[in-house]
Amino acid sequence: MAIFDECKEAIIQGDIDRARELANQALADKLDLNMVIDAFSEAIRHVGDLFDEGEYFLPELMRSAEAMKAAMAVLTPHLTTGEIETRSLGKVVIGTIEGDIHDIGKTLVASMLAAEGFEVYDLGADVPVATFIEKALEVDAQLICISALLTTTMVGQKKLIEQLVKQNIRDRFKVLLGGAPVSKNWVAEIGADGTAENAISAVKLAKELMVH
Ligand code: B12
Structure with missing residues (x-):
């Protein structure tokens, strides 16, 4: 469908107004x-590859990210999966780990969790373990x-688990990790x-973990 191609093009070109327009x-x-x-x-992600390959530089990456954020700001308030619960499914604390300012994916996850009936506390990006x-x-x-998009900040996810163990509260929480470099x-x-x-x-996954 043409509009999907246009959406991709707007991000690749870093066209903020067009991305917003297409989202609407x-x-x-x-x-x-x-x-x-x-x-x-x-x-x-393609823009990320172009950046990795030296085709795009930081200003282009940033413009594309702004275009992406503009589109997400239009779309996320409308996200649902159709089966919204009226009771809270559980409380979730979410954020991007310290040293890392990538928040597009984290915000999407937070919005979807909230849309599904979780009570979401979004701490934003660059959030210390404590x-x-x-x-x-x-x-x-x-x-x-916990979201981490950089191989250098993933270590913060490990620190968080270590800290929970140290404080003797590891069993009180389920800990989910995310971000492009995170693997099973x-x-x-x-x-x-x-x-x-x-x-x-x-x-x-969050729903599955709540019943177990
Ligand atoms: C947009 C972007 C930026 C934007 C971020 C804007 C913002 N406010 O978020 C800007 C321009 C600021 C930026 C900066 C940098 N970036 Co950058 N960036 C990206 C890019 C292109 C896309 C990330 C993104 O938004 N993806 C779209 C969202 C929807 O996907 P997502 O984040 O993966 O999230 C999904 C899933 O992962 C999952 N998920 C995410 N979080 C969570 C959490 C949980 C708990 C769960 C379950 C799931 C989950 O669900 C999400 C929704 O589907 C990636 C490329 C890539 N392949 O990821 C590079 C990338 C991450 N950046 C990179 C780099 C190097 C940088 C900089 C260091 C560049 C520089 N020289 O300054 C800085 C870092 C600044 C810092 N300290 O954080 C590298 C990282 C390399 C590495 N291995 O460490 C990448 C991979 C690009 C590349 N190929 O080189 N970046």
Whole structure:
């Protein structure tokens, strides 16, 4: 469908107004928003590859990210999967780990969890380990979700688990990890409870963990 290609193009070109416009058009046309988000996400990852290959530099990467954020700001308030619960499914503390400012994926996961009926405490990006733990204890959360997009910041996810163990509270929370560099091996290595590669599977996993 042409609009999906146009969505990709707007991100690759870093065209903020066009990305916003297309997101509004997708809403008006009642398109499947998850498919629209997939198209935008595919494009921003492609931009990441262009950056990696030296085709794009930081200013281009930043413009594309702004275009992506503009589109997400239009779409995320409308995200649902159709089966919204009225009772809270559980409390989730979510954020991007310290040293890492990538927040597009984390915000998507937070919005989907909230849309599905979780009570979500989004701490934002660049969040210290101690802040995650303090908030989780304060609100008596069941889940801690930590995003990391850089290989250099993933170590913060490990530190968080170590800190929970040290404080003797590891059993009180399920810990989910996410972000492009996170693998199942990493989850097993540091003793987390799971990972998911996109917001839809993140919600599914979060729900599964709440019943076990
Ligand atoms: C956009 C972007 C930026 C933007 C971020 C804007 C913002 N506010 O978020 C800007 C321009 C600021 C940026 C900066 C940098 N970036 Co950058 N960036 C990206 C890019 C292109 C896309 C990330 C993104 O938004 N993806 C779209 C979303 C929807 O996907 P996602 O984040 O993966 O999230 C999904 C899943 O992972 C999952 N998920 C995410 N979080 C969680 C959490 C849980 C608990 C669960 C279950 C699931 C889950 O669900 C999400 C939704 O589907 C990636 C490329 C890539 N392949 O990821 C590079 C990338 C991550 N960046 C990279 C780099 C190097 C940098 C910089 C260091 C560049 C520089 N020289 O300054 C800085 C770092 C600054 C810092 N300290 O954090 C590298 C990292 C390399 C590495 N291995 O460490 C990448 C991989 C690009 C590359 N190929 O070189 N970046």
